[in-house]
Amino acid sequence: MELYQSTIHELQDKIKEGKTTATEITCSVLQRIDAVEEKVHSYIRVLKEEALAAATDADKEIKKGNIKPLSGIPVALKDIVCTKGLPTTCGSHILHNFVPPYDATVVEKLRAAGAIFIGKANMDEFAMGSSTETSYFGPTRNPWDLERIPGGSSGGSAAAVAADECIASIGSDTGGSIRQPAALCGIVGMKPTYGRVSRFGLIAFASSLDQIGPFTKDVEDCAIMMNVLAGYDPKESTSVNVEVPDYRQFVGKDIQGWKVGIPKEYFVEGIDPEVKAAIEAAIKTMEKCGAQSVEISLPHTQYCLAVYYIIAPAEASSNLARYDGVKYGFRAAGGDLLDMYRKTRMRGFGAEVKRRIMIGTYALSAGYYDAYYKKASQVRALIKRDFEDAFKKCDVILTPTTPTPAFKIGEKTDNPLQMYLSDIFTISTNLAGIPGISLPCGFTKSGLPIGVQFLAGHFQEGKLIQVASAYERKAQVEKRRPGL
């Protein structure tokens, strides 16, 4: 087995035993990038020189016996988290030349934990999309089938892990942007509770929904990454000061007697038959783990997408007002100030971003606030209440992560509503602010990965690690690799 194919915990063991070095691991991953990046296009920028220099430094520390949780581990960052002195584009023309003067808190934390930043990963422009096709820098391809999308918006981060172009990566999830691509690329992805991970230095899309989380090759690695990422940040007023447990302690614990809620509303319409079969098999596996499945109801499920497509664009239209060609990024020439604003934004933003700015601006414009944003925020409260009621009857909830496996590039680009529907099972989590994890649960006959999603109450990431780890061990989903 090549080093680049390894997990964090496998590499950590090797480093501790002196069997490998940060430089060897980094070189192995860089060679893999050289071999497959042209096909997959996971990255907007590969940080080759920076990574090699960081690996040299890491090896000096390791030699001194100073081994940290991510020492020598090549990690990819979605190009939405600010990296000091390194371009951060958010997948957009309007930020193509932006060089942040500071690091995001997660970047500081990962660096302090020894991580080696290997590249800035591709993404849908401003994280708006479900396929990574809206990136100004061109689409990322699914490593399992290069004709298909990797999911989105964190498609580059997911594809990079699936194609072994990094060991783990960072994404952001506003309506499913970590879990959906994790499912479609056959890896593990977690969206933590709103407030669990600092958003400082995360370029804002919809501030009441955005959350940063990890992509990894297995559940134990997810726990290792969460140990680094989670925690209160005085620089981020919505981060929450709740104690962070050692997530690794939940790996391998049994779930005997747990109640796994199966929401009946998630099994009604439009699910691909192979996905449905895989999820039904996953429910049986949970029973083999000693858990009991119970039917639950989340009655407002059918309204989640409508609520999301008011709240997210409304917040985005406000957040994206800052891109005006004055302080940073792209500026188009214009006659007067207003003309400059309008031309800069016309040429700087892509079609999907403009569409959402338009919906959001309309929803917040005079006379429409009550009908749209207020109404959506009220229904959002009902959706949150659904989950509170459900968690009185069960420990965790199990659902499909996506209604279908990865679709073809170009299949849904002309139909925004069809594209939005691919997030139908992940959006409610963000609206309620609860954590969710997606992990592989099988393959279609044609060899595309399928994901199962677990959800838990606020700050119950430990429960998710525990249930996902129990499932992972019992299910023994075939360890296939994309044939790149």
Add this chain to the structure above:
Amino acid sequence: MKLTAQEVEYVAHLARLEITPQEKEKFTAQLNDILLYIDKLNELDTKGVEPMSHAIGVTNAFREDNVVESIGTEKTLANAPDARGEFFRVPKVIE
């Protein structure tokens, strides 16, 4: 139709977006589709339901008012498309 082409043009003005005639046509159709879908919410009676603004009920987040180092003018202006001295430069605002 909930939105006319004229309204789309007005919304684009509010959003400070110049749009082409083709975009205007496309957005009018697509925004109407999306608004029609969103109309679903009116099936629900939400009278008396407190609107939810954030997932976790954190209210005021206070911290000590300590002075810490800031990024400084030079670094702040480094990304500006146009700057002179200590200022961002923009096209003329007042005739």
